[in-house]
Amino acid sequence: MRTPLVAANWKMHKTVQxxxxxxxxxxxxxxxxxxxxxxxxxxxxxxxxxVAGVQGSSIAVAGQDAYWQAxxxxxxAISPSLLAHTGATHVILGHSERRxxxxxxxxxxxxxxxxxxxxxxxxxxxxGETLEERDRGEAxxxxxxxxxxxxxxxxxxxxxxxxVAYEPIWAIGTGHNATVDQAGNxxxxxxxxxxxxxxxxxxxxxxxxYGGSVKPGNVREIVAQPEIDGALVGGxxxxxKSFFEIVAGGRATTx
Ligand code: 13P
Numbered sequence: 001m002r003t004p005l006v007a008a009n010w011k012m013h014k015t016v017q018x019x020x021x022x023x024x025x026x027x028x029x030x031x032x033x034x035x036x037x038x039x040x041x042x043x044x045x046x047x048x049x050x051v052a053g054v055q056g057s058s059i060a061v062a063g064q065d066a067y068w069q070a071x072x073x074x075x076x077a078i079s080p081s082l083l084a085h086t087g088a089t090h091v092i093l094g095h096s097e098r099r100x101x102x103x104x105x106x107x108x109x110x111x112x113x114x115x116x117x118x119x120x121x122x123x124x125x126x127x128g129e130t131l132e133e134r135d136r137g138e139a140x141x142x143x144x145x146x147x148x149x150x151x152x153x154x155x156x157x158x159x160x161x162x163x164v165a166y167e168p169i170w171a172i173g174t175g176h177n178a179t180v181d182q183a184g185n186x187x188x189x190x191x192x193x194x195x196x197x198x199x200x201x202x203x204x205x206x207x208x209x210y211g212g213s214v215k216p217g218n219v220r221e222i223v224a225q226p227e228i229d230g231a232l233v234g235g236x237x238x239x240x241k242s243f244f245e246i247v248a249g250g251r252a253t254t255x
Pocket of ligand 1: 009095167171172173174175211212213214232233234235236
């Protein structure tokens with residue numbers, strides 16, 4: 001059985017002080033919460049503070065991206081090794097904002113995936129179609145391509161322990177979440193590709209999160225879908241009470 005996972009992607013928000021203030025409230029609220037894994041992805045500048053702030057809890061910390069080289073003359077880049085040394089255990093890779101604004105491709109995401117795994121990080125591997133692709137009826141084709149290329153060269157064992165996040169681009173930050181049917185179909189499709197490409201064990205162990213306008217008010221119906229194992233949350237993860245309610249909702253209804 002897959003343990004549900006709810007992850008906060010803070011994107012380019014929160015100073016060190018703001019991150020600490022968030023944790024003070026959030027830790028109090030989540031003290032007794034069990035049955036759900038929690039990950040927080042702060043900006044790089046707040047990573048160390050967040051790692052320190054979650055000490056003694058089961059909250060895990062993620063980077064929001066990582067380059068594929070271990071070290072060297074790569075101005076502005078952060079390696080998986082540097083991330084791991086902060087105490088982060090996860091890293092978001094292939095987020096649509098990285099793909100659309102910073103030039104990530106299926107091939108570069110694939111290199112980042114291999115490097116992150118080699119340095120012991122668990123990738124949260126993001127895929128998702130644009131509205132135009134969905135309107136053209138190509139959503140599932142796009143997902144197939146992103147998954148095949150992004151996970152190329154990985155073993156079934158590596159896929160079993162990674163996290164995939166389905167984030168339809170048209171649902172990110174728009175307030176328009178995918179319908180339960182749209183998300184359920186996409187998730188079933190993703191698991192089907194993992195089964196075909198790797199093996200049933202890998203497909204059944206890998207957690208597939210939904211992301212895109214997840215809020216306290218819609219999380220329950222989303223994670224009630226059998227193939228949806230939790231949520232990757234942007235805007236609604238910035239407030240500790242709102243994120244706590246999503247964590248509690250993710251826990252209550254996932255089987
Ligand atoms: P929102 O929850 O703000 O729609 O963002 C989703 C997302 O991109 C999480 O990675």
